[in-house]
Structure formats: C-alpha cells, structure tokens
Amino acid sequence: MTWSTAMIWTFIYFSAILIEALTSPTPSAVLSTSTKHAPCRIFSSGRSADCQGRQLNRVPWRQFPSTLEEIDLSFNELQAIHVDDFSRLPRLRILLLKFNNISYIDDEAFKSNTQLDQLDIFNNSLLEIPVKALTPLVNLKVLLMSNNLYEHATLAKSFSRFEKLQTLSMGGPLVMGLKKEDFQALKNIKLQSFAIKCSSNLSYYEPGSVEMIQTEQFGFDMAIDRKPNVLSHMLHDLANKTFTTLQFRNLFEFMYYVGDKDIFQGLSNITADRLIFYRGKFNENLLRMALLNLEVAPIKKLRLQYIDFARSPTYVNNGMGSGITDLVLDELDLWYISNPDVLRFDWSFTWLSKVKQLSIENVYFNSVPCDAFVAMTGVKTLNVPNNRLQNNFVLNQRCDNRGTMKNLLTFNMSINELSSLKAISSLTWDFKHLQVIDVNSNKLGSAEESQDCVWPPNITYFIAHHNEFVKEALMCLPTTLHFLDLSYCKLDQLDMAYFEKATNLKHLLLSGNKIKFIPSKWESPSMKILALDGNSFGIINKDSFQDMPQLCELKAGNNPYYCTCDLHSFMEETLSEKKINLTDWPWNYRCYHPEVLLNTPLAKFFPGYVACDIRLVILICVATTSAVLLILGIICYIFDLPWYTKATYQIVRAKYRARKEKAAGELPPFTYHAFISYSHSDAEWVRDQLLPCLENNKTPYRLCIHERDFTPGRWIIDNIIDNIENSLKIIFVLSRHFVNSEWCNYELYFAQQRAMGKTFSDVILVLKEPIDPSSLPSKFCKLKKMMNTKTYLEWPLQVNQQAFFWAQLKSVLGKPSTSQYRRQSVKSLTSSVGATSMSSFPVSNGMEESAETKEVDFPKHNQRQIPVVAC
Numbered sequence: 001m002t003w004s005t006a007m008i009w010t011f012i013y014f015s016a017i018l019i020e021a022l023t024s025p026t027p028s029a030v031l032s033t034s035t036k037h038a039p040c041r042i043f044s045s046g047r048s049a050d051c052q053g054r055q056l057n058r059v060p061w062r063q064f065p066s067t068l069e070e071i072d073l074s075f076n077e078l079q080a081i082h083v084d085d086f087s088r089l090p091r092l093r094i095l096l097l098k099f100n101n102i103s104y105i106d107d108e109a110f111k112s113n114t115q116l117d118q119l120d121i122f123n124n125s126l127l128e129i130p131v132k133a134l135t136p137l138v139n140l141k142v143l144l145m146s147n148n149l150y151e152h153a154t155l156a157k158s159f160s161r162f163e164k165l166q167t168l169s170m171g172g173p174l175v176m177g178l179k180k181e182d183f184q185a186l187k188n189i190k191l192q193s194f195a196i197k198c199s200s201n202l203s204y205y206e207p208g209s210v211e212m213i214q215t216e217q218f219g220f221d222m223a224i225d226r227k228p229n230v231l232s233h234m235l236h237d238l239a240n241k242t243f244t245t246l247q248f249r250n251l252f253e254f255m256y257y258v259g260d261k262d263i264f265q266g267l268s269n270i271t272a273d274r275l276i277f278y279r280g281k282f283n284e285n286l287l288r289m290a291l292l293n294l295e296v297a298p299i300k301k302l303r304l305q306y307i308d309f310a311r312s313p314t315y316v317n318n319g320m321g322s323g324i325t326d327l328v329l330d331e332l333d334l335w336y337i338s339n340p341d342v343l344r345f346d347w348s349f350t351w352l353s354k355v356k357q358l359s360i361e362n363v364y365f366n367s368v369p370c371d372a373f374v375a376m377t378g379v380k381t382l383n384v385p386n387n388r389l390q391n392n393f394v395l396n397q398r399c400d401n402r403g404t405m406k407n408l409l410t411f412n413m414s415i416n417e418l419s420s421l422k423a424i425s426s427l428t429w430d431f432k433h434l435q436v437i438d439v440n441s442n443k444l445g446s447a448e449e450s451q452d453c454v455w456p457p458n459i460t461y462f463i464a465h466h467n468e469f470v471k472e473a474l475m476c477l478p479t480t481l482h483f484l485d486l487s488y489c490k491l492d493q494l495d496m497a498y499f500e501k502a503t504n505l506k507h508l509l510l511s512g513n514k515i516k517f518i519p520s521k522w523e524s525p526s527m528k529i530l531a532l533d534g535n536s537f538g539i540i541n542k543d544s545f546q547d548m549p550q551l552c553e554l555k556a557g558n559n560p561y562y563c564t565c566d567l568h569s570f571m572e573e574t575l576s577e578k579k580i581n582l583t584d585w586p587w588n589y590r591c592y593h594p595e596v597l598l599n600t601p602l603a604k605f606f607p608g609y610v611a612c613d614i615r616l617v618i619l620i621c622v623a624t625t626s627a628v629l630l631i632l633g634i635i636c637y638i639f640d641l642p643w644y645t646k647a648t649y650q651i652v653r654a655k656y657r658a659r660k661e662k663a664a665g666e667l668p669p670f671t672y673h674a675f676i677s678y679s680h681s682d683a684e685w686v687r688d689q690l691l692p693c694l695e696n697n698k699t700p701y702r703l704c705i706h707e708r709d710f711t712p713g714r715w716i717i718d719n720i721i722d723n724i725e726n727s728l729k730i731i732f733v734l735s736r737h738f739v740n741s742e743w744c745n746y747e748l749y750f751a752q753q754r755a756m757g758k759t760f761s762d763v764i765l766v767l768k769e770p771i772d773p774s775s776l777p778s779k780f781c782k783l784k785k786m787m788n789t790k791t792y793l794e795w796p797l798q799v800n801q802q803a804f805f806w807a808q809l810k811s812v813l814g815k816p817s818t819s820q821y822r823r824q825s826v827k828s829l830t831s832s833v834g835a836t837s838m839s840s841f842p843v844s845n846g847m848e849e850s851a852e853t854k855e856v857d858f859p860k861h862n863q864r865q866i867p868v869v870a871c
Contacts (some may be wrong), residue, residue: 038060038063039051039054039056039060039063040054040060040063040064042063042064042065042068044070045067046065046067046068047067047068047069047070048068048069048070048071049063049064049068049070049071049072050072051071051072051073051076052072052073052074052075052076052096053074053075053076054076055076055077056073056076056077056078057076057077057078057079058078058079058080059073059078059081059082059085059086061084061085061086061087061088064086064088064089066088066089066090066091067091068089068091068092069091069092069093069094070092070093070094070095071086071089071092071094071095071096072096073095073096073097073100074096074097074098074099074100074120075098075099075100076099076100077100077101078097078100078101078102079100079101079102079103079104079125080102080103080104080105080106081097081102081104081105081106081109081133082106082109083106083108083109083111085109086109086110086112086113087111087112088112089112089113090112090113090114090115091115092113092115092116093115093116093117093118094116094117094118095113095116095118095119095120096118096120097119097120097121097124098120098121098122098123098124098144099122099123099124100123100124101124101125102121102124102125102126103124103125103126103127103149104126105121105126105130105133106133107130107132107133108133109130109133110133110134110136110137111136113136113137114136114137114138114139115139116137116139116140117139117140117141117142117164118140118141118142119134119137119140119142119143119144119145120142120144121144121145121148122144122145122146122147122169123146123147123148124147124148125148125149126145126148126149126150127148127149127150128150129145129150129155129156129170131156131158131159134158134159135158135161137162138161138162138163138164139164140162140164140165141164141165141166141167142165142166142167143162143165143167143168143169144167144168144169145169145170146169146170146171146172146195146196146197146221147171147172147173147197148172149172149173149174150172150174150175151174151175151176152175152182153170153171153175153178153182153183153196153198154179154181154182155170155182155183155184155185155186156185157185158185159185159186160185160186160188160189162189163189165189165191166191166192166193167191167192167193167194168186168191168193168194168195169193169194169195169196169197169219170195170196170197171195171196171197171198171221172197173197173199173200174199175197175198175199176198176199176201176202176203176204177198177199177202177203177204177205177206178196178198178204178205178206178209178210179204179206179209180206180207180208180209182209183209183210183212183213184212186212186213186214187212187214189214190214190215191213191214191215191216192215192216192217193215193216193217193219194213194215194217194218194219195218195219195220195221196210196219196220196221196222197221197222198221198222199222199223200222200223200225200250200253200254201223201225201226202222202223202224202226202227202230203227204227205227205230205233205234207233207236207237208237209237210234210237210238211237211238215243216243216244216245217243217244217245217246217247218238218243218245218246218247219245219247219249220234220247220248220249221249221250222249222250223250223251223252223253223254223280224251224252225252225253225254225255228252228257228259228261228263229261229263231251231263231264232263232265232266234266235264235265235266235267235269235270236266236269238266238270239266239269239270240269240270241270241271242271242272243270243271243272243273244272244273244274245272245273245274245276246270246272246274246275246276247275247276247277247278248276248277248278248280249278249279249280250278250279250280251277251280252280252281252282252286253279253280253281254281255281256281256282256283256286256310256312257281257283257285257286258283258285262289262292262293263289264289264290264292264293265293267290267293267294267297267299268293268296268297269297270297270298270299271298271299272298272299273299273300273301274299274300274301274302274303274331275294275299275301275302275303276302276303276305277290277303277304277305277307278303278305278306278307279305279306279307279308280307280308281307281308281310282304282307282308282309282310283309283310283311283312284310284311284312284345284346285312287304287309287342287345288323288324288345288346291324291327291351292323292324294327294329295324295326295327295328300329300330300331301329301330301331301332301333302329302331302332302333303331303332303333303335304333304334304335304337304342305333305335305336306335306336306337307337307342308338308339309337309338309339309341309342309345310339311341323346324346324350324351325350325351325353326354327351327354327355328354329354329355329356330356330357331355331356331357331359332352332355332357332358332359333359333361334358334359334360334361334363335359335361335362335363336361336362336363337362337363340363340364340365342363343360343363343365343372344369348371348375349369349371349372349375349376350375352375352376352379353375353376353377353378354378355376355378355379356378356379356380356381357379357380357381357383358376358379358381358382358383359381359383360383360384360387361383361384361385361386361387362386362387363387364387364388365387365388365389366387366388366389366390366393367393367396368389368393368394368396369396370396370398370399370400373399373401373404373405374404376405377404377405377406377407378407379405379407379408380407380408380409380410381408381409381410381412382405382408382410382411382412383410383412384412384413384416385412385413385414385415385416385438386414386415386416387415387416388416388417389413389416389417389418390416390417390418390419391418391419391420391423391449392423394413394418394423394424394427395423395424395426395427401427401430402430403430404430404431405431405434406431406432406433407433408431408433408434409433409434409435409436410434410435410436410438411428411431411434411436411437411438412436412438413437413438413439413442414438414439414440414441414442414463415440415441415442416441416442417442417443418439418442418443418444419442419443419444419446419449420444420449420450421444421445421449421450421453421473421476421477422449422450422451422452422453422476423449424437424439424444425453425454425455425476426454428455428456429454429455429456430456431456432456432457432458433456433458434456434458434459435458435459435460435461436459436460436461436462436463437459437461437462437463438461438463439462439463439464439467440463440464440465440466440467440485441465441466441467442464442467443467443468444464444467444468444469444473445464445467445468445469445470445473445489445491446468446470446473447470447472447473450470450472450473450475450476451476453476453477453478455478455480457480458480459478459480459481460480460481460482460483460504461481461482461483462477462478462481462483462484462485463483463485464477464484464485464486464489465485465486465487465488465489465509466487466488466489467486467489468489468490469486469489469490469491470491471491471492471493471494471495472495474494474495474498475495475497475498477498477502479498479501479502479503480502480504481502481504481505482504482505482506482507482526483505483506483507484502484505484507484508484509485509486508486509486510486513487509487510487511487512487513487531488511488512488513489513490513490514491510491513491514491515492513492514492515492516492536493515493516494510494515494519496519496522496523499522499523499524500523502524503524503525503526504526505524505526505527506526506527506528506529506550507528507529508524508527508529508530508531509531510530510531510532510535511531511532511533511534511535511555512533512534512535513534513535513536514535514536515532515535515536515537516535516536516537517537517539518532518537518539518540518544519544520541520543520544521543521546521547522544522545522547522548523547523548524547524548525547525548525549525550526550527548527550527551528550528551528552528553529551529552529553530545530548530551530553530554530555531554531555531556532554532555532556532559533555533556533557533558533559533584533588534557534558534559535559536559536560537559537560538559538560538561538562538592538593539561539562539564539566539567540556540559540561540567540570541566541567541569541570542569542570542573542574545580551580552579552580552581553580553581553583554574554580554581554582554583555582555583555584556582556584556589557584557585557587557588557589558584558588559592560592560593561589561590561591561592561593561602562591562592562593562594563591563593563594563597563600563602563605563607564607565607567602567605568605568606568607571585571589571602585603586601586602586603589601589602589603590602591605671702671726671727671728672702672703672704672709672723672726672727672728673701673702673703673727673728673729673813673816674694674701674702674703674704674727674728674729674730674731674764674813675703675704675723675724675727675729675730675731676690676703676704676705676731676733677730677731677732677733677738677744677747677748678705678732678733678738678744679733679735679737679738679740679741679744680737680741681735681737682733682735682737682738682768683707685733685768685795686705686733690731690733691703691705693806693809694809694810694813697816699815699816700816701813701816702816704723704726704727706719706720706723709723710723716743717746720743720746720747720750721750724747724750728762729762729763729764729812729813730762730763730764731764731766732744732747732748732763732764732765732766733766733768734765734766734767734768734769734771734792735767735768735769735771736769736771739771739776739777739780745780748780748782748783763786764792764793764809764812764813765786765787765792765793766792766793766794766795766809767792767793767794767795768795769795770794771787773787773788793805793808793809793812
C-alpha cells in the first residue's frame, strides 16, 4: 500500500470515530430506550443475536449483552468494523459478516474476542487481507474471506499461528494469479477444506503455488480460458496427494477448449474420492480428455454439475462407438446440464457401462433409446429424477429389454410425468434383481392405468408419495414389498384385499392422505411401522390393530378425532402397555368432535368411568330401576293404589255390562232420593233410626239401601254403581266400622268417581260416632278433604238434641217431590225379609261373585215392629 493510500485510510478512520462520538446517544438514553424496535433479535438466553438483513449501516453494539456468543450481521450495509463494535463481548465465538460492504476493519477490532473460532467476511469490499485484526484470533477454526477486493492472495507469516484452523477460503475477482510464496504460512497446518478464487482472466500461476497446502477438500474457482496449460501445473502440484473432494469451478468460463494438448494428463497421479467440475463450458473433446485420464486415475466418483455441454464440430461419428470403455466409477452424477446430449456425448452409452451408481438429475431428457439399458450393464443404482419422462418414452415398445440391467437394484424415477403403473411394471419386469423403485411426485394411481401389473419378484421397497392414488390402484402394486410409501397420494380408502396379499409388508407410510376410516380387523402379520398421521378419520380403537401382532411404532396424529370412550381407552391402553410407540404423541393429537372439546389435547381428555364402563352402566341402570320399582311399590302400599286400580277396573267392567244390558233392551232402574252407605255394624241404627224418620212422612223420601233394594241376581258391583248413579243424594253413615268395611270403601270410591269434577254437593256425611280425619287411612284422602272442607252432621247421643239433627238432615236432603222421580215396582219399604247384607259379604278375588251365590245369616226384621222415632 502506498503512503498516500495509508493517509487516506487514517483520515477516514478518525473521521468515523469523531462522527460516531458526536451522533451517539448518551448512556442513560440507551438504557431507557425500549428494545421493542431494536434492530437485532436476542435469543438463547442472551447468547445469540440475529441482525441479518436489517439494512444496518453500523454495528448496533450498544444493544448487545456481554453474554453473546454468536452474532449474525449478514446481508446488511456495514462499511467498517470499529474497535468498540465487539470489545465488550469476550465470549464471542461466531461472527458472521458476509454480504456487506465492509472495506475497513480496525487493527484492534477483535482484540477482546480471543475465543472467536468462526469468522465469515465473505463477499465484502476489503482491499487487503486484515492481517493485524486477525492476529489475536489464535483459536480460529473457520475463516471465510474470499470474494473481496484484495489483489494478492499472499498470507502473512502470522497465519502460521492459526494451528486450529480447519476451513479457509480466500481470494477474489481481482486476484490475477498465484505465487509460490502465497501460502507458505500454511505448510504446517492440516486443513479440512481450502478454497481459492482468482480472476476470470487468470494472468499467471507459478508452479508449486499450492504444493504445500495440506487439506482434505480442495476447491479452485478460476477460469483458465486464456492460459489452459495452467491446469497441468495445478495437477502437478497436487500429485501424490489424497483428497476427499477436488473441485474445479468455471474452468472454462467464456470459451470452449479447442486445443489438442491433453491438459488433464496429471489426473492419473491424484487420489480423490470425488472429482467435481462445477459450471464452465465443456465440449466433447474436453470431456473425452478428462474421461480418458479418469480411466487410469484412482478417482471413484465424478460429478458434472451445471456445465454447459456442446458438441465438438471436429468430432466425426464413425459408428464405432465410444472410446471410453474402461471408465470404472462408483458414482457418476450428471446434474443440471443444459444439453441432454451429454448422456451420449459421442453418440454412444458405452462410457456408462462400468458405472455402479448413475444419477441424471435436471437434465430434462424425455426419451430412453433402446441401446441405453443394454449398455448400462454395471449400473446398480439408476437415479433419473427431475426430468421429463413419460410413459411412452420410458417404455419404448420397439425395444427388447430382456436380459438387460442384470445388476440394477435401485431405480429412481421421481419427479417426472409418469402416469401408468402398468407401463413401469412392464419396463422393469425383467430386471430380475431390482429391489427398490422410487416413483414419487409423478401422476400415478389412476384405475385405468393400474391394471394387469407384473413386477420383478425381488421388489421390497416401493416409494410413491405425492401421487394421486385411488383405492383400485392398490391392487397394481407389488405384493412382495417390505416397505411402501403412499404418503400424500389423496387416497381416501384402503383396499384390504391388497394387504391380505402383501404378507411381508413391515413398513407402511400413509401420511397426509384423506382416509376416512381405519378398517377393523386389519390383518397384516408382519407390520412393524405404520404412519397414518394427517388423514380424515376420527375413530381409532384397539380392534383396528389387534391383527398386527408385530406393530411397534405408530404415527397417527393430526387427524380430526372424535373424542369417545373407545379412543380414550385405546390411547390409555397403548401408552400403558408400551407395546406400540406413538411417535408423535402427545403434541399432534387433538379433539375435533364434539364441538365443546374442539382443539382439546387428547392427553387432557378424561371421560368419566361411568360413561365408559358399560358394565358399570348396566349395574347402575339395574340398581336404579330396582330402586324406582321399590319406591313405587312402597308408594302403592302407602296410598293403597292397588285398591284404587282394582276398583277402577270394576267400574269399567260395570259400565261395560250396563251398556250391554241397555243394548239388550232392559229398562233402567228407578231413581232414589238418596243412596245410604253404611257398615253392617251400623245397620240396626239405619233401620231403627234413619229409615223411619225419612220414609214415614206424608211425603216420604225414597231411599235405597242394599238390604232391600238391590236387584237379586245382579252383580254386586253393578247394583252399587247403578243405584248410586240413580240416586240424587248419597248419605254416608260414618263410623269406625265404616272405615274398616271393604264394601263401604267401594261405595265411597264410586261416589267420588260420580262427583269427579264437581264439589261433592250431593254427598252428605253423617258421623254416627266421632272420627279424627287425620287418623283415617291414606286411601281416604278424598274423605279427609271433605271432612276438612265440608260441613258434616254429627249424631248426638242426647235425645233432646236428636230432633235438631233430623231437621238438619231433611234440610240438606231438600223437600221430597214425587213428580221428579219415576215410579218403581212395588217393594215393601219397611220389610227387609230375606234381604242380603252386602256389608257381610267377604271380598272375593275379582269381586265378581253375584249376590245370590252368597248365603248369609241375617236377622229377619219383619218378625219385629219398626219402632216409632221422634223425628
């Protein structure tokens, strides 16, 4: 550097420091500034800072905590690195400054960063290698400083101190050549990777320039268009060295090599695992030179990537085939080549005959000549992804492929335009050793193009994700598979018939489809790994996989699960037994139904034991039903509901019989003024007191008592119901004997039924003896109500009060009028000879015995005179 240039840089440096001091905020302002709009994102507990792509024109060092270990300032607009930018970061290990416009780095910029082991200043504007700034960094392992504007690649002696250095890239578009002393500082350092970039118009190269470099990976980025013989010197410097990777980038950048000299002659002395030609122009002659030297070179892998291939106008195809017949390669990669003619660069495929793994990617060829498969006799792995292969071009009907590709084990045809499984099976059916087929990202799976498929017998792996399969297409797949990938194939249903035949299937991937349900009893005895995540089924239970005894790994998340007891039981049992490993549990398992549980993690779904245990549900139902029946039984017993039911049944039957009798033309009974209901024990009081007082008048009351007025031969119930209904009033003679009489209970009940919906105005209660309403049985609820709400008559024991009692009773009965009653056949009103006391009848089952079937001893009252009662 000249003296004037140094003065300019000194002026710029001090000017920058002065401007920064004048424009920087005070410390207190910095502390109070919110970090919400700070240019960098601090994370990893203050150990990392991401400032990438923030259009920064200076390092925001005030925002950096002292704990930072990694800073990414790439893709900004930084122009200089100052002494204070990283001085407060003693723990800094990684600093990325690539793709900026840095032209100046202070000599003491990294003085405090002695722990720095990775520095990336790639693609900046440095005019010279910042030797003084780098000197303190004795722990550097990675130093990337290529693509800068320095003109010479000479390393200072201080670089010999970087004993830990593993990766080094240097040079730039202004480095016009290499000198022998440029890399002397590296002679004792063993690198893992070294890359040098020079100008596109390389002007000079001194022999021995890279001879002392010890590295496993070596990369040249320089164009030798004007000095092609330089390549011979480079290869001579690398002779007797061993590399994992040797790369030449842009070997010929502007023109094709047309010379006759073999510039690749030194390849035979180089041992490399892989040789890469990256970009640059190759014609047939140049490629032939390289391949002829590779035939005798200990290089096993070759990659031609992004090269511009062209035919050589001087080459004449004499039909004798390629001169490259002994090229033995473990791998040959032909990637992103603009001209598909590179596949048969000298009109033949013979140069591919001894290649074990052939990869042809993004070459965009669309047809396979008949001699292609015939020539590739040594190929074990054939990869042809990202091209334009179609059914008719891959399977050429005019080609005879019998006996070809005898060693082929793996065939990759992914990311093409194939649509027929039958065409692929027809192409490969004679590839006897073929084991793996990869046809992902095509257009396979239609029912029409998936019939009558015949596959090689040894296929065990079939990769077909990102196609469009229908259920019927599954039967066209090989049944000998151990591994099948049908992920993201829009498959909505499974064909169980295929899985019954594919008995060796161990690994099945069905992720990202539209499968709506998992069939129960899925028989797959060899299945070990199953992926069903990202489908459309919501129900899964242990029955689905009980016929997969070897299943040990299941992935079934991201499905719209219907959270039920079966699902909970399956998950709980699977997790507890640990026989099946749910690889994506629990983060990918959420409820979709019912709506109240939407997005609830399945791990937090705990249904009640009562809801899920059917045995417990049955037990509770039986117990509840028994309890209800028991309670109903107790209620029926307390309120005598059977009695009411039986009585209601008798009313219905009596009504039915009355209707039948009326239809037969029988006359209805005559009407009474009152029907008297009493107990047999109170019959004497009725005959001696009640009847004489009401019937021995000038205008007597017409009364009905069962002893004399019931029609012989009729059903007792019919007599009771008919006479009650044909009586204007009903008189109940209440006593303890009345309450205990079964027939009196019936008469009371029938009277209640007659008064249904009324206010019981036609019912007259006569208490022959005192009765406490609260002591009555529960079946006398209506009677209790009447006694509590209705005025009743009490029979007085004092004789002087009895006249008032009769007056009250007649007042309640009203004045008798014969005009309102129909006459009835003559019967003695006073005689009760032969009358049958209904109260004396025992209650029979069903109460359907007629009155004449019962012979009861009853006193013959006609043998004595009826006493005269003072009414």
